[in-house]
Amino acid sequence: MVFARALFAAPLGGGMWVEMQMNASSGSVRSGVCFSLEPYPSFRLIISMKKESFPFAWSVLLVLLALLHFPSHAQNHRYFPEVGREAVHQRALDLSSNAVVLMVALQPGYEDLNLLARLRMGLGAKTFVMYWTNGESTPDDAEGGSPGLLAAERREEAFRASALLGAQAHYLNLPDPGVVSRKGVLASYWNPDSTLAKLVPLIRSYAPDVVVIGGDLRGDTVQSLRQRTLAGLMLAAVKRAAEGKGDNLHPGPWRVQRILVQEASESERKEPGYDQIHPLWKVSYRSIGEDAGREYKTLRYQLPSWLRRGDRSYVQMFPRSAPAPKQLTAGVPAFTSRLKSLAAVVRTATGSEAKGVRSASLDAVTRAIDSLNLFLAKYRATLVGNELRVVSSWKNGLEDLRCSLLDVSIRYRSSDSLVTQSQIFYLRFTGFSSRTSKTHTRIFFPGVMEKKWAINESSTYEYDFAIPAEYRVITPNPMDFNVPGSQMGITRPFARNRFSFLVYHQDSLAGKDFVYRGELLLRSGPRRTFELLTPAVRAIEGEPVVFRLQNISRDAFEGSISLADSILNTKTKAMFLSRKDEVLVDTLSLSFNQPPPSGTSVVTLSLSGGGGDLPVVIRRFEAAVDSSSRIVLLSDIQDSPLTQAMHRLRVPFVRVNSVQPDILESANVLIVDRDELAGKRLAPAQVDSLHAWVSRGGHLLVFPQASSEERGSSLVPWASFLPGPLSAPDDSLVVSSENGLLAGPNALTQADWSNWVVSRSMWSLRVVAGQSGEVVARTARGNIPLLLTRKEERGRVTLVALDLASQLVNLHPGVHRLLGNLLRTSGD
Known part of the structure; x- marks a missing residue:
């Protein structure tokens, strides 16, 4: 006889719900948990158990729910260890917060790493980062790969940077159109209807309390058309996510409490505490953010220059009627009246704080878990949206904290990190230590419930756990592929496939039960x-x-x-x-x-x-180069667009990392590649030597140096590069075609200046007051110089702010001809 069916049948955040039924005669409970939203495909979990073990079984179920809503960060232990003082502090801090923050970045590298470090490690918030585009139109500081290859690499860098800061990365995979000056053009790339169709379920799945929208770091203002459009779409998505009703197939409505957006004004509110020293790691949150930023090899020059602009400022855009709090996560999440007494118990479990370090006691955590189980026995059938998320988060946090207090450490590794479908790999457990007994411990594989993954060539999902242990894991068929990144990865919302497991232990001593959450993050591709x-x-x-x-x-x-x-x-x-x-x-x-x-x-x-x-x-296409040019390219960018273009033009050149006198004397054209001066300081003697070489007839050709602190002025004292203002690829130019710099060997026409991509320029040139230079190309609107040249005795110095690199990668014939002309010796 069925004693109770649908004992708990409400939809959960992340598209999850649970059904439980209990047979009064046998005393067994059957529990079904269903999941329906990526990255967790739909499946039903059935656990059979005796009724006397019901509280522990319920504990396993709720941890499973929390596992799916807030995945384990066990893959990165640098700042998030599992055991020890640091682990207890961080997990107690997480439990004391329960706030969820979704940061929205226009592309990888635009996220506020300092703020993420402060939110996650200083305030204990759960953090998610949504990358709007993959940043394929922002210049590559590592090499000159195609946009698809660059997008794949940027996604991988974002994955590593966010993981280091304990955040989860989500990729929206919208195209990066480069510089766009008209709303209609941008809407053709970011269709509002299809974009909202992606955003609304994402917001309901992650259920953030706060959304933080970053600015546009490309150019001279963070409030570009791209950022304003993104902010408008996010606001519409947040409002739409709060409407309607939930069902058993889709996550229910979710109400975001506030949205903050980055503004340019330095007078606006800033999140304090970046320079505060972490009480255990003994470094500032700013330093931790910079540590994460070093993952961005493709932005190794540009990212430091963006950080030099200063801390970012945010203002509240929703709700407009309420004042912004002093602390970004203040007052969230909001507790319903029936959660407030339980919240006090959980707060007690997070322990005390001394000199900024939190400690907790096992007894208090055990009491909180017991109180939570009693609360669920009374209210579980009527819990709703925000209550479900908070309860799952508490359950998750309490079990994690208990594992740290019990010094539970499980060492495991996978035989493979890259797999294909229907492939066996080995999950090996090599160590298990804790302040508990090791008996009555079992391992549970939720993914096997889907009937896709398999363990030991069977559908069995639960095993006795002992060390050492080896499990043969069979991957699903079909399987979502994310390798190669440039073909398949750039369409996926996640950089890895997750394979999770739970190790649960029932101890003879009260309070020493535990549930340990582990996971493998796998890359996957075709055979x-x-x-x-x-x-x-x-x-x-x-x-x-x-x-x-x-x-x-x-x-x-x-x-x-x-x-x-x-x-x-x-x-x-x-x-x-x-x-x-x-x-x-x-x-x-x-x-x-x-x-x-x-x-x-x-x-x-x-x-x-x-x-x-x-x-x-x-x-x-046809393009010629002055045969008398003896070219040296000063560049740290491996296979840069300039390097590739000169190979295409069949022009001989020498690439160097520094300019030595013997190399210089053998050349009559010296090219300084984009951002080559970033992080470098030229000695006055070096500058004097270069200009002496120019005066003897050399041609110094300098490409944008906007990422260097001196923006090229140390090399060319009479002018410098500036970031922005942005110029769209179809913006009109005024070109002095009669200037000797453009006279040959290629005859340039209007067609050579047409059909550009990404941008005309992301930089500009400024001539020092009292100095002069010949403006060869400038914007029609604003008369902003983009190509300058100046004779210095027998030689010439030329500065190029035009976005030639994007055109060279795109094999634009006219820009190859323009480059051929720029590579001339100094004579007219």
Whole structure:
């Protein structure tokens, strides 16, 4: 006879709900938990248990719910250890807060790392970061990869930076259009209807109390059209997320308490405490944020320059009628009247604070868990949205804190970090220590409930736990792939696939039960990946087409790759990958059997054995370079757009990391690549030597140095680069075509200045008062100089603020011709 059915049947945050039924005659309880929103696919969990173990079983269920709403951060122990004084402090702090903050960043690297460190480690808030775009249009400080490759790398850097700060990253994957000056154009990239369709369930899933919207760091103002559009869409999504009703398939309505948005004014409210020293790590929250920022190798020059602008200012945009609190998380979450007495018990469990360090007692935590179980027995059938989130968070936090107080440490590792579907890997447990007995301990695999993952070639999801232990894990089929990042990863909301487990222990001593949450974060891809590293190349004989293969399968792969088209002599290479995770990067070169057609064509790169075909864009154009130019490129950017372009132009050059006198004397053109001076200080003697070389006939060609502290003025005292104002790619230019700098060897036409992408410029030039230079190109609106040159005796100095790099990556023919002219020697 069924004693009770749907004992707890309310929808939970994150698209979760639970059904429980109890048979009075057998004393068993059957509990079903369903999950329906990414990253957790829909499944039903059934646990059978004796009724005398019901409180502990309920504990497992609630931790499972909390596990899915607030995933374990066990993958990064740098600032979030599991045991010890630091762990007790952080977990007690988390439990005392329960606030959830969603930070929205226009792209990876734009998130406020100092604020994230302060919120998570200083205030104990749960933090999520949503990246609006993948930042593919922001220049690459590491190399000159295609936009897809750059987007993939930025996502990976964001994943590592957010994990270091204990935050979870979510990617909206909207396109990064570059600089846009018109609302209609931006709306064509960020369609309001489809964007809101993504945002509303995301807000309901994460259930944030506070939303923080960052600014646009590209250019000279954080309040760009992009930021204003993002803020408007987020406000609309927050209002829509609070409407309607929930059901068993979708997360219910959620009411965000406040939205703050970054503003440019330094007089607005700032979050205090960045320079406060963490009581245990003995470094400031600012330093911890900077530590996370070092994960951004593709922003290694630009990010420090953004941070030098000072701490960010935020104002409250919703609700407008209420004043902004002094502390961002003040007053959240809001407790209903029936949660207030339980909140007092939980607060007691978080312990006392001495010199900023929290401590807690096992007895107090146990009493709080017991009180929570009694509360659930009384009210669980009637709990609603915010109550469910708070209760799940308390349960999660109390169990985590109890694990730390009991010194529960479980050491485990995976045989693989990159998997494919229907593949076996090994989850190995090598250590288990705690201040409890080791008997009556079991391990539970929630993912096996989906009938997708499997353990030891079976659907069994619960095992006795002892050390050492090894489990054969079989991955799902089908499986969401995030590798290669440039093909599959940039469409996924998460950078990893999560495989979770629970270790639960019932002890003979009261208060020493525990539930330990663990997880593996896995990359996943097809059996073999096939990726084009040069998606567009110049249509000339011998031009390299570079590709990458990776074998994720445990089987060896033997096949061939061919480059073919009616205008090509077919090129084929044999390929052999002998082992799992082996990576091969190789090249096939263009060989024409007839002159390629003018303009753009497409040829095919094919992998045998059904490995797929990839289109290769080839573009034929004419561009000449002064044959007398002896060029040295000063650049720390590996394979920068300038490096690639000069290879395409077949111009010989030497790339160096520093300018030595012997190298300088052998050259008549010296190029200083973008942001080469960032983090460097040129000695006065070096500057004097360079200008002496110029006066003897050298041509010093300087690309944007806006990320350096002196913005290029140490090298060129009469002018400097400035960030912004932004210029859209279709903005009109006034060009002095008669200037000798543009006279040859290529004849430039209006078409060479048309069809640019990303931007005309993200920088500008400023001439020092009392100095002068020839303005070769300037904006039609505002007369902002973007290309300056000046004769110095027999030589010349030229400064380029135009966004040539984006055009060179896009193989713009006219910009290659412009570069060919700029590479001239100093003579007119």
